Amino acid sequence: MITSLSIKNYALIDNLQVDFNGGLSIITGETGAGKSILLGGLSLILGKRADLNSLKDTTQKCIIEAVFDVSHYNLEPLFDAEDFDYETQTIIRREILPSGKSRAFVNDSPVNLASLQLLGERLVDIHSQHQTLQLTSNDFQFQVIDALANNDELLQSYATELKAYKKLQKELQELHNFQAEAIKEHDYNSFLLNELVEANLIEGEQQALEEEYETLNNIEGIKEKLSESYQLLNDEQIGVLSTLTTIKNNLQNIAGFSSKYEDLFNRVNTSLIDLDDVFNEIDILQDNLEANPNRLEEVDSKLKVLHSLMQKHVASDVSELIKIKNDLEEKVAVTQNLDITIDKKQSEIKSKTSQLKNISKQINKKRSEVIPQLKEQLETVLASLGMPNAQFKMDVLYKTEQFFVNGQDELSFLFSANKGGNFNELKKAASGGELSRIMLAIKSILSNYIQLPTIMFDEIDTGVSGEISNKMGDIMVQMSKSMQVFSITHLPQIAAKGHSHFKVYKEDVNDTTQTNLVKLNHDERIIEIAQMLGGTETSSSAIAHAKELFN
Structure with a gap:
């Protein structure tokens, strides 16, 4: 207050x-x-x-x-x-x-x-x-009925469930919209994915294929150079290995005379070991080298596929192509699994719908039970306010398929001010003065059930x-x-x-x-009320009347 x-x-x-x-x-x-x-x-x-x-x-x-x-x-x-x-x-x-x-x-x-x-x-x-329009609104009429029905807890529960229900509906609509767009792209994404899957992409294979291609494409020249190197290393007269062996033996004979000679011997010996390894590697490579036109064609074909895919997807290497493939797999999978996701969301909505209907029926039941009580109280109060023939017709109709903000009911709140008169909506059936008295009656009834704010009747x-x-x-x-x-x-x-x-x-x-x-104060009030009764010139009778009103 x-x-x-x-x-x-x-x-x-x-x-x-x-x-x-x-x-x-x-x-x-x-x-x-x-x-x-x-x-x-x-x-x-x-x-x-x-x-x-x-x-x-x-x-x-x-x-x-x-x-x-x-x-x-x-x-x-x-x-x-x-x-x-x-x-x-x-x-x-x-x-x-x-x-x-x-x-x-x-x-x-x-x-x-x-x-x-x-x-x-x-x-x-x-x-x-001039402020009785609120009385003619369904929202306010529902508030009155719900106050008498003590529906506050049910309405709060309903509001919570309705919020969740609307959220699920929004998510379902977004899924449908996404599905519509995804279907348009699905075939194209599937085609792109199949191309990448058929390419059998392997991380780092591009470099290996390019090396193999260069080897197969230049095999005769490689053989020639390897053979020449083999001969230079292995010739008995002027071969590098033979010459280096002689140098090693010479240094070995003098290694004991000075650490300087011993160091030279060790270095030559290490070089000889490395060259011997090189010689053996050349020998193995020569044995393994073999012209293979078919394999060259296969490698060339695979490289052309990779280069074509990289150009198509604006990728710099195979690793980027693999990432693109993975992204496409996710898009295609999401599209293919959307039906399952949508079915799950629809199931959640069905469950939430059942919960809302259950609460709505409870709200409807309590409203229906309290309406006769509200009708009787209103008509009794209005009779005392000079409206003895005032009558109400109130009914809540349960709508099974529509969720409103306060339940599933539609309210019929009709009024007749005169005996034998037709029932109509309040705004059509009641005058301004009658609406004021109806509002006073409603507020007085409400005050018995809920804590109302300070009210100022103007x-x-x-x-x-x-x-x-x-x-x-x-x-x-x-x-x-x-x-x-x-x-x-x-x-x-x-x-x-x-x-x-x-x-x-x-x-x-x-x-x-x-x-x-x-x-x-008390005396001033008597004077004020006397003036309200008889004008500014207060008579003794007006003062007496004012005192009677207090008594």
């Missing part, structure tokens, strides 16, 4: 500070005294857009601040979601700067207007004859008789036992029922008109 309100430099208000209590608070004042200004300032706290024209002094900023006791409102989840600092005594401040810019703060932390509006909806409900009693206004006041008093209620009224019957009474008035200060708000 709102515990205090401070308004500075707003419209006709220079500086206003007022504290509020629980229960029923009455606000009265002459027409034009500034009650709408007070509501306008409060609306800014609740997230209404600011207007530079609202500044009383355009050189100074406007500051509106309210303190709310939110300890019983279960607002911690909202504070967490919006990243507000949670305090049971929450302070909301709104500033309008001379530049036209506006700032909002919750517990001294800056917030955006959308977040402030979300919080404001949970704190104060301003209701007037002259919803306009045009009703004294007897009906008396009953309206009784309903407001009853509501105020479980919530904070404000009533802006012109009717003394309602004003007398308040636990506290505030008067809005205008006064001229230094040739400037200002709007003020003052809390009335």
Whole structure:
């Protein structure tokens, strides 16, 4: 509930500070005294857009601040979601700067207007004859029925499952879209993959094939050079091995005379061993060399395939071709396995659908059970408010194939104000005054089942008789036992029922008109109500009547 309100430099208000209590608070004042200004300032706290024209002094900023006791409102989840600092005594401040810019703060932390509006909806409900459209919406009507049916837990569970269901549906649609695109590419990808698979790609084989090709393609020249090298190494007269052996033997004979000769001997001996290995290797290579036109053709053909594939796929070597092949295998495999993935996703959706329908049926059952109770209570309250022939027809129709945000029900909420009259939608069947009384009846019933925010009734009693206004006041008093209620009224019957009474008035200060708000004591209330009864000139009979209303 709102515990205090401070308004500075707003419209006709220079500086206003007022504290509020629980229960029923009455606000009265002459027409034009500034009650709408007070509501306008409060609306800014609740997230209404600011207007530079609202500044009383355009050189100074406007500051509106309210303190709310939110300890019983279960607002911690909202504070967490919006990243507000949670305090049971929450302070909301709104500033309008001379530049036209506006700032909002919750517990001294800056917030955006959308977040402030979300919080404001949970704190104060301003209701007037011109704000009854909410009553005619199916969403609000469902909220009323669900409050009486105690469906909150089921609806939360349903919302969780519905979110998961929609996520699965989105994923399934994405799979179908991907499959459609993949099918277009599947044949081409399969063709490319088959080419690479048939090439029998092996890491590093390109270099080996190129070496083998050069060998086979130049075999005669290689044989000639190997043979010549073999002869130069092995000739008995001038062969390198024979000559080097003689040198080795000579150095071996003198190696014992000096370490220098021994070092030369060792070096020559090592060279001789290496050359002997070279000689044996040449001998083996000569034996293994054989012209093979068929193999040359095979190697040439394989290299041409590799070069063609590398050019086609813009690859620099076989390792890149292997990577491309692996990627194609994944794409083809994904396309081929999409049906399995889609079937699995459809199975998950089917299971989630079953869960949603099960919860929906429970919601529908509880709604259907509570509708007769709501109908009876509404008609009883409205009869006391001067609508004895008011009747409702309410029904929830379970739709088996469609999931709405709050279940699978379609609601028929029809009304007839007159005996024998036709039933129709509220917006067509009820006048503005009737809608106000219906809203009052609904809010009074709701207050018995859920914790409602502070409600401010703005002259919803306009045009009703004294007897009906008396009953309206009784309903407001009853509501105020479980919530904070404000009533802006012109009717003394309602004003007398308040636990506290505030008067809005205008006064001229230094040739400037200002709007003020003052809390009335008991004697001042009697005078105010007497004036509401008989005009500014209070007679003794009006005062006596006012005292009777209090009694």
